[in-house]
Amino acid sequence: MSETGLSQGTGLELRSVSVCYGDANAVSQVSFQVSPGEIVALLGASGSGKSSLLRGVAGLEPLAAGQVLWDGQDLVKTPTHLRGFVLMFQDSQLFPHLNVSGNIAYGINRLPTAARQARVNELLALVGLPGYGKRRIAELSGGQAQRVALARSLAPNPRMLLLDEPLSSLDRGLRERLVAELGTIIRSSGTAAIYVTHDQSEAFTLADRVGVLQDGQLLQFATPDELRRHPASDYVAEFVHA
């Protein structure tokens, strides 16, 4: 379905990425790869550096060291808006002055009007909110806002979807229902994704591979199965079985 999703390239590669805030090292020397169409979860407690890493990939934080490559091409000097990585925030960050359609159409403003409207409707159907286009943002519930945010993120067929704890502001029941749905939607779009979370069940439900972070270090990067069976350290074991 998406041109970029079917890319035959190597996808995303992080080489020894470090992110600093002043003197504090938020992320140090992290390396891993995300293949096209793959969903990777970054799991860690708050303050482990997972969100900083995601912002570094998006180009919203400058890297202190290392490289971010797409299909082997270094993106470090590419500004955020040209990277084609869409970031979805914990608190939706929908534009309050636009309605639902306006938000979803934001990233596809170059399409002709008819095609744009068709794409908006297609995405509204995909996230289970058909007919919501004219709604104002203030009228949406928390769960609906996150669905709209997901639709907005997928609309431009991004090369990669970056999700920063997208469900953590929702209540538990809703979160459990949405996490499976989110996985299905992302997979059906064929987009590669990095999913940041502190919840191991979310990570294991969604991801093909999971990276466990502590104090900015990547402790282990493996499939859920492998993590459960061969945790690299006591910390990983404890976190995975929480």
Next chain:
Amino acid sequence: MSRQQWARVTTLGRWLPWALTALIPLAFLAIFFVLPVFGLVSRGFHDGDTWTLSNVTAVLSSTRTWRIIRQTLLFAVSGTCCTVLLGVPGAYVLYRLRLPGQRVWRVMASVPFVLPSVVVGVAFKSLLAPNGLLGFLELDGSPVAIIAALVFFNYSVVVRTVGAFWAGLDVKQVEAARSLGASPFRAFTTVTLRALTPAIMSAAALVFLFCASAFGVVLVLGGSRYGTVETEIWYQTTALLNLPAAAALSIVQLVIVVVSLSLSNVARTHQERALRLAGRTTERSLTLTDVPALVVTVLTMGLLLVAPLATLLWRSLQTRNGFGFGNYALLATTANGSLSVSVWQAALNSLLTGAVAMLLAVTLGAAVSYLLSRRPTSIWGHALLRSLDSAFMLPLGVSAVTVGFGFLITLNRPPLDLRTSWVLIPIAQAIVALPLVVRTLLPTWRAIDPKLWEAAATLGATEGRILRTIDLPLLLRSLGLAVGFAFATSLGEFGATSFLSRPDRPTLPVVVYKLISRPGVDNLGMALAAAVVLALLTGVVMAVAELLSKGEESGW
């Protein structure tokens, strides 16, 4: 999306717009503010041949100067204290209570701030004159009249600043204090007042600044007995032609301003830091404990805000032939030749210069606010923005008189000989309005969550598109207000304009002052009518700006 879109952009392409956004307002400020003020200051230390302190020492050793400084500080301190004491209850009533017609009350309280100083002076004069409504108090020409006019002007500064902050205060804090056993009074003093202090301090510093540099009202109400450093500069320049003394006085004024501005800066950063903590807001309905605050506010607004303006309107309708529009009919004349143009022509001049000044101030102010609303990650960027912030606030304090006077003595030789050009007036007015525009736009711009920009950027929007599609729609209301403020203050600007206005193209405030300072019933009547016209023009400008900026935003 095409592959080419992922192409890199050059470093120059990214930095050039930023550099221009910073450089153009900075160049404007340097040429039309720093240069004139610096020229003026150096004139105070220079007697034509050599550098000398003799001008300054001569001015500082004269008893007249110290009397003027004492009066300036007296007016500023008592004006500030009274404004704060009356304004804080006003902020509570207008922003914390649920009252019928709340919007009308708030607009009413904020009108005086934009009224031209000459109008306010004339209005208080007509209220306190022996045959005026409050004539029996015998306050005409007294310091009390000047202080009352200063309170009139600055009441809305305190009400708006403190009120907006108070409305955003989280009531849960007070609820927590009450549940811990604090009485309402103790909860107020230990929680609410504590939280409000930065806002009150910030407003007080600003009011002090405005009072210390008040010009028009003091000139009209003080007569020859009372003056401030501002009016003294004007007097030394225009009446005595003593430029070195005026320059030395400008230095004194500069010292007063820099001190109070740095105090206000400290208070302001505290406030903005605190504002981010604001939470749920609620207005509550009236209870018995609110009665004192309500009474104070109603009295203040009735006696101090409404009475002078009502008297002005009433007396403008009294002619030598009884009640009628005779004074307004005279506005088409030149007052038996004592004016160079008719009052209507002067009003047209005012509108034209005001519009040009507004365009300049809003364009530059928007560019400055854009820069100041960014949040740089590096320490250097942060320090740079802080100093830019202070630089663009300077014109707020440096008196309009100093600016006008500075223009006169520095922009009079090549390469910049603008002395005979009418653009000098809108430029001076824009300099005076610029800080106001920045102060109106910046808080809203800073309140936009940077994550909205980040979300837009990851969706592929360029800096320019983010500005157009995210910032602009969210700023529309403040932008409308800034346009109104800039236009209204430029219309009524008197301090700088009184130096620069040319005989054949006077503005309306200049004409009002000319008329009020001439004897004769007709001159007074015309002055009152012209003041009403000026007040109406200003009011209409503000109302239109409010209406235009209120439109509901549509989808896309």
